[in-house]
Amino acid sequence: MLRFALRRLALMVPVLVGLSILLFAWVRALPGDPARALLGQRATPEGIARVNEVYGFNEPIVQQYLKYVQALLGGDFGRSIKTGQPVLDSFVEKFPGTVELGVTALLLAVVIGVPMGYYAARHQGRFLDTFIVSGSLLGVVTPVFFLAILLKLVFANWLDLLPTSLRQDPRIDATHITNFYVLDGLLTREYDAAWDALVHLVLPSVALATIPLAIIVRITRAAVAEVLNEDYVRTAESKGLAGHVVSRRHVLRNALLPVVTTIGLQAGLLLSGAVLTETVFAWNGIGKFLFEAIGQRDYPVLQGYILFIAIIYALINLVVDMAYGVIDPRVRVS
Amino acid sequence: MTGAHDQPLLSVRDLSVRFGLKGQRQVAAVDEVSLDIWPGQHVALVGESGSGKSVTSLAVMGLLPDRGVEVGGEVLYRGEDLLTKSPKEMAGLRGSEIAMVFQDPMTSLNPVITVGVQLTEVLLRHLQVSKAEARERAVELLGRVGIPDPARRLREYPHQLSGGMRQRVLIAIALACEPKLLIADEPTTALDVTIQAQVLEVLKDLVADTDAALLMITHDLGVVAGLCDDVNVMYSGRIVESTNRNRLFANPRHPYTGGLLASIPRLDSPRGAPLTPIPGSPTQTLPWTSACAFAPRCGNRVEACTERAPALEATGDRDLRCFNPLADADLTGAAR
Numbered sequence: 001m002l003r004f005a006l007r008r009l010a011l012m013v014p015v016l017v018g019l020s021i022l023l024f025a026w027v028r029a030l031p032g033d034p035a036r037a038l039l040g041q042r043a044t045p046e047g048i049a050r051v052n053e054v055y056g057f058n059e060p061i062v063q064q065y066l067k068y069v070q071a072l073l074g075g076d077f078g079r080s081i082k083t084g085q086p087v088l089d090s091f092v093e094k095f096p097g098t099v100e101l102g103v104t105a106l107l108l109a110v111v112i113g114v115p116m117g118y119y120a121a122r123h124q125g126r127f128l129d130t131f132i133v134s135g136s137l138l139g140v141v142t143p144v145f146f147l148a149i150l151l152k153l154v155f156a157n158w159l160d161l162l163p164t165s166l167r168q169d170p171r172i173d174a175t176h177i178t179n180f181y182v183l184d185g186l187l188t189r190e191y192d193a194a195w196d197a198l199v200h201l202v203l204p205s206v207a208l209a210t211i212p213l214a215i216i217v218r219i220t221r222a223a224v225a226e227v228l229n230e231d232y233v234r235t236a237e238s239k240g241l242a243g244h245v246v247s248r249r250h251v252l253r254n255a256l257l258p259v260v261t262t263i264g265l266q267a268g269l270l271l272s273g274a275v276l277t278e279t280v281f282a283w284n285g286i287g288k289f290l291f292e293a294i295g296q297r298d299y300p301v302l303q304g305y306i307l308f309i310a311i312i313y314a315l316i317n318l319v320v321d322m323a324y325g326v327i328d329p330r331v332r333v334s
Numbered sequence: 335m336t337g338a339h340d341q342p343l344l345s346v347r348d349l350s351v352r353f354g355l356k357g358q359r360q361v362a363a364v365d366e367v368s369l370d371i372w373p374g375q376h377v378a379l380v381g382e383s384g385s386g387k388s389v390t391s392l393a394v395m396g397l398l399p400d401r402g403v404e405v406g407g408e409v410l411y412r413g414e415d416l417l418t419k420s421p422k423e424m425a426g427l428r429g430s431e432i433a434m435v436f437q438d439p440m441t442s443l444n445p446v447i448t449v450g451v452q453l454t455e456v457l458l459r460h461l462q463v464s465k466a467e468a469r470e471r472a473v474e475l476l477g478r479v480g481i482p483d484p485a486r487r488l489r490e491y492p493h494q495l496s497g498g499m500r501q502r503v504l505i506a507i508a509l510a511c512e513p514k515l516l517i518a519d520e521p522t523t524a525l526d527v528t529i530q531a532q533v534l535e536v537l538k539d540l541v542a543d544t545d546a547a548l549l550m551i552t553h554d555l556g557v558v559a560g561l562c563d564d565v566n567v568m569y570s571g572r573i574v575e576s577t578n579r580n581r582l583f584a585n586p587r588h589p590y591t592g593g594l595l596a597s598i599p600r601l602d603s604p605r606g607a608p609l610t611p612i613p614g615s616p617t618q619t620l621p622w623t624s625a626c627a628f629a630p631r632c633g634n635r636v637e638a639c640t641e642r643a644p645a646l647e648a649t650g651d652r653d654l655r656c657f658n659p660l661a662d663a664d665l666t667g668a669a670r
Contacts, residue, residue, distance in 0.1 A: 231441040239456040240428035329491040
């Protein structure tokens with residue numbers, strides 16, 4: 001298992017090198033350029049030339065790339081053209097927000113979705129199954145921004161139960177160590193701050209969870225329905241085993257592979273930033289920041305963030321592949 | 335054999351199983367099936383694919399799906415009707431009193447958990463034993479079904495075992511709690527011919543050791559000859575002939591039984607001699623309600639066969655469902 005993980009990690013290196021080249025070319029292929037975005041509409045040609053000179057954008061692209069890689073190897077991801085803040089610093093500051101939101105949403109989706117899908121498969125064709133299946137269809141087709149605004153309207157504006165936006169009430173003077181606000185509140189024993197951060201998580205994570213939830217419900221239902229027809233489930237029942245043993249040990253274990261794949265894919269999506277949700281809820285995460293960086297043609301930010309996201313994606317994939325081995329001995333790697 | 339017991343272990347009375355969801359036309363997979371199994375007795379249920387053998391066994395086990403199925407009649411186990419028992423009560427009986435070995439060993443074991451867990455879970459469910467005791471018993475059981483190095487095999491997964499070994503494991507699982515009745519649903523069909531004999535031998539020995547009664551479901555009359563006391567021949571969901579094994583082999587009366595026996599290849603027939611199949615296929619049936627289902631394929635057909643349904647009648651040494659059974663003279667040609 002360890003050797004497998006190490007080999008996969010080593011394989012990530014060429015992938016990342018290739019990706020960095022593609023990225024470098026791609027961000028520069030975007031129409032417009034950072035100097036114009038920075039200086040605005042009334043930029044003078046001299047101003048643009050100066051900005052390009054300062055950032056080295058007038059050099060040949062290959063040379064720019066080599067310089068970039070050289071800096072990368074020294075741990076320097078460059079600075080944002082817009083704010084001047086080091087890319088790494090801003091990532092470390094904003095990524096926890098995205099993780100906090102994404103993980104909460106994913107937990108909601110898995111904890112609710114897997115049992116719901118299982119139940120639906122066990123009661124195929126009955127009322128609740130039909131209800132769950134059509135509900136999940138509704139979940140998939142509802143645009144996130146629409147749902148997010150609806151949730152805000154109902155739970156924040158009308159009922160006044162939950163906050164409308166931000167990760168924490170700014171009036172709470174909370175200490176932040178890790179930038180995971182809930183965790184920070186617990187670590188510093190500022191429990192009111194932790195609670196406030198948690199309350200702020202409710203609406204965005206519900207909005208963000210709907211699509212993964214709907215997908216997980218459907219995949220689980222399909223996988224369980226298939227396993228229920230397997231001979232070994234009948235064997236398990238012929239042993240007179242208790243219902244929960246049959247369902248957990250014999251049905252769910254076998255239905256888990258496609259579900260885990262889906263969870264992995266969804267985790268990658270959620271952690272690479274939920275642009276819409278973060279924007280609607282003014283959530284300080286990488287999704288919103290990345291979106292703004294595209295508008296600014298902020299090359300260093302784009303390159304750095306997308307590289308980080310690629311690494312995270314690859315790591316999640318590795319975890320999923322290792323989970324396969326744990327679940328199914330037939331794909332276990334020697 | 336019946337001296338010590340005053341009632342059969344299992345008595346199936348007029349069992350019928352109909353499939354079909356609400357609003358659809360129902361299909362009777364099994365109808366009017368009655369059979370008795372006395373303690374320790376070995377009974378065969380013989381017939382082609384689709385004749386309702388497996389459905390009968392699943393009905394006895396209470397393993398038919400709970401939707402779209404209508405089960406009628408009685409399945410008396412020690413005098414108590416299993417069809418009226420709650421799912422919980424049935425689960426208590428399954429694996430401990432009545433156990434089953436299924437057809438396909440390649441798909442009947444859970445691929446993602448170890449053989450050991452699959453074997454010990456049935457022991458832990460029904461017997462008051464600790465995990466360590468269950469393990470010990472599991473090792474012993476695997477040894478008894480002829481699996482070498484059982485302690486190591488317990489830690490392995492089904493895909494690491496051959497088909498024959500997997501069927502041995504399934505036999506060990508079924509007999510783990512020493513059930514009074516074992517139902518074996520074509521336990522050797524999916525195996526190589528050489529392995530078939532070995533697995534059958536193991537099954538036979540273990541059933542004898544544990545004194546279990548056996549309901550052997552098969553289409554293989556060779557298996558019946560070596561193993562069973564009584565034989566029930568099924569065709570298209572109904573029993574057509576039911577008698578003692580020796581009488582059946584020596585003197586089949588139903589044309590279908592005669593056809594089954596005639597189609598067995600024989601060692602003493604001349605080389606290259608063609609086999610004698612039953613003409614037609616099991617899909618060419620008439621509904622039992624208005625005719626004899628076997629009539630379209632039957633060489634002994636008379637007019638009555640297509641006009642009304644024959645009833646299962648006791649005719650001296652056997653139960654027979656036929657208007658024009660084979661006479662003693664016919665069988666010498668057909669089945670000798």
